[in-house]
Amino acid sequence: MPSFRPGTSFRLLVASLLPAFSAPGAEVPARVHADSAVLELPAAEVTGSPDGDVDAAVYRLDAAALRRFATLEEALDALPGFRVRRQGGLGGYSELSFRGARGSQVDIYVDGIRLNQDGDAAPDLSKWPLLWFTSLEARAGFGPEGSGTGALARVDLSTRDESRANFQGRAGSFGAAEAALSAQAPVGAGWKLSVGAQGQGARNDYPYFSDNGTAYNPGDDGVVRMDNNAYRSRGVRAALRREEAASRQTVSVLWLDSRKEYPGIFPGDARAYTRRSDWLGAWRLERFEGRLPWEIGLQARRFEDAYRDPGQSLGYLSYESARLSTSGEGDARARLQLAPRLGARADARLRAEETKPRVTPYSAAYSSPDATRGEAQGGLAADLDLTPPGNRARTHASASLEARGSLVRFRAEGLRSFPDTAAGLIASKDYRPTALRASLQWGTGAQALRHTVGFQGRLEERAPTSGELLGDNVGVLSKMDLRPEQARALSFSHALTGASSRAAAKASVQSTVFWNDYRDPIRLKAHGASSFMRYENDADYRSLGFEAQASAGLRLAEASLSLTWQDLSVTEGFYKGNRPAYQSPVEIHAEFFIKPPAKSPARAGMLADFRSAYYPGDANVPDSRRAAEWELGAHADAQLGTGGPLRLAFDARNLTGRHYRDFAYSPRSGRSYSLSLSFTL
């Protein structure tokens, strides 16, 4: 099992930070933020930045910005560094990557509850309804509280709503309809109750051009309709929250159920579908005051995920797979001010998860065994205030050093597959992934012009999930000798914000240069001549790139631009020098809106997306390269009446009518329109 061997650059970074710990200085208040990402459901992590500073490499979308996208994964795809492969239509499967890393290296939280399950490579964001959420924050590494061991980025989705009641509805092309309702009210003794419900549905029966798979026979080409691609979801949530000057307590539950049909590659009689049912419950207590602020939380989850094809309508792709995952997790964290300029943080997390297969007539002979996975994780961090004395009003400088360690114990009862372990044996595997993180951040200036730079180095190790070790059905076999995958990341970020109250103008620019080196990445592939697939430790690769986000707002107009440029390269093995699959060197998202001078707020404008050409595999066969993709969209919204509760919006998406496929099934839907309405009290 590989262990961390910090490179020269990392050693130099750590060495350069060590003398700073002895620096004397004035007292620094503990940096726990009341306006953290804790929302309707209790938060497992507190995130924030030095007071007054703009976090570098942190991207936020508020409710208005989120609503311009059809789905959460499209919203995330528009942010620098993030790439989402997705099927067409509402609810279509999506797969996330970040700076070339797999989605499993991105932690995703809903109101502070981590969604990454043990059996999953990464949470499928397409199954989470966009209308439920009021903000999305993607943290590309900075911030004193990061994610768990192995994560390179963290995405926080929030349902927090300050209104008394809110209704949102959206209807559009291809039979899509969505609605979400939320309400908040005090219930006594300082407690506030928040409830919400949502429903989504879409026929997704869009037309597209098909050559019927016969590229040399134009006689059977034509426009066909995507059948059996429907999606529906429904969910409810409730939260009780009590906020006091020195503490906050929340109790919450959430249920989300979805069903997505999977069409055949061509119109036919395919009748496969996925069914997911998710129960989440959480409790959290936070204390802010005193020399030792702390928080403690518990969460439980029951997650059922099934792929069914009872009629075996997708042929050899009909391998059914279903599992029930039950998990419990507890965590605690505390801060301690050790010295005027030196703070310490400690956190611990205990997690247990059991995964049981749900056997069907078609998976009885091959289904995965029962598996349990226990994880104990702890982290220690030191935060050093490096702000020069006498300039605290305008300048803040800090350094953080964090070390994390985990013990992961995996156990499966009766492996079904080969060749690593004979059937019927109990398999057990221990991993000890670790992480080392160091960051340095410096900010200066006033609100009119604020400037922040940051440097970060990370060594992250991620243990294989039980899904990767065991496989999930007859098509994906177990491989018990997987090694943890590693990532080494260095980044330098810069943020510049400015505002002028006289001109009602504000602007910000963020940019990051990054270098990520991925060792032993765990990827799904066949081994040797076997046609069975399994997860393997694949060839190392690296990503070197630049990402930027710029936004400007004036009285009559606003615009934003997200740009990612990255050079990815396989660094060993047969495909050394090639670009890894599904990675585009350039991705751009741009928005421009005009705001007419009217009593009621309104805006209208265009959105554009560009993704440069990419290969679907590591072999980089020239003929297989997918063409560059670009999309245009339009958006208009208006609030009816001055300060009125009613807001209307119109969206046109993919006006260029592109139908490209990120996966074999379900091409993109092409041009679509939607009309949205929200009513807020």
Added chain:
Amino acid sequence: MYRRYKAASRLNQTVHSLSFAARSSALAAALFLSACDFFLSDPGTEAPGESGLSSPWIGKSLDSLGEVAAIAVRDGRLFVANRHAAAPGVAAVDTATGLITEYYPEIVAPSSLAFTSAGHLIVTETSFNYMEGSVSVINVPAKKIRKSVITFGSDNGAVAGEDGRVYLFDRTTGAVTGFTGNEPGAGVAFDVQTGAGSNPYDIAVTNGKAYIPRYNSKSLLILDATLLGGGVRDSIDLSAYSKDTATLAPRMASVTAHGGYVFVTLQRLRANYSANDTSLVVVINASTKVIEKTIALRFRNPVATAAQGDFLYVTGIAGYGDQLGGVERINLSTRQHAGTVITEAALAADVFDFVPAGNGTGYVAYSTDFGVHTRLKKTPSAAVAKVAP
């Protein structure tokens, strides 16, 4: 030719240091050399592609090939599709010495082999993650390979038809594409969709009709092989032989045409893909489309067939790891079972493929780790006596 061009170029460089007259003479000489090169060399003799004679694999023994995905024999040479992770390619092995004489490196790992009527080898390739697929062409006489000439499918295969065409299979989309000549993508004479999710496995052509077994279908598809789109679709229902109560698919694995008959192997797996029932070869009269008989196979779950002369060699793997499979023969002329060639028990391994190599010998592809490593062993191709059925 390249060396001669380089010599002329060097001469050109030299003339710069000489007098004008000398330079003129030297230049004239260089032009003369280049002209000789242009007119005297025959561009037709220089086949394009990368040589198969410069690989470190050459000279190694047959046993060094550990990821065998497909095998084919021609003119005393065994061609092996080797899905080696670091050096995928096609090896040519001298059947007399058992040594590799050529090794054709690939960009994508090879998945199947089929000879064109002119003796070129068509190689389909599928990446290890099933995301990419392409087709390469080995000019066997010239010992050169043109890599990834076209992209084609991501779970693909190739079959040499009885009509001289090579047929390419895209099992994901269900497309079957037949072409004449040595250039995939050119000379396409047949390009059909066999049905969404039908998973075509093989093709046999006789009397202008194409017979296509589809792994996920109940019926054997019959098309007009003379038409690009296959003409009117016809089929023969074989669901009566299915043991899969859900799909009624008898899991057709291969087809062979011989003497006016069509022989279809049926795995007859159950709904959970277990091989618990006797597999069959269904014999169909091609002119009447009537099923004349079935031949029970000794080894369940046939995964590969190879026809040579009057015999059809059927490789049955039974269950993975159970060593209940083997290779057996069917006499295509008498339409009778013709004995066992080799058993998994004798090999202490699973069998994946078999190809007869002439002179009473053959090569069997076997694995002791469920196909991760698949090696080859030279065996007799005749039926072995004293082997219990």
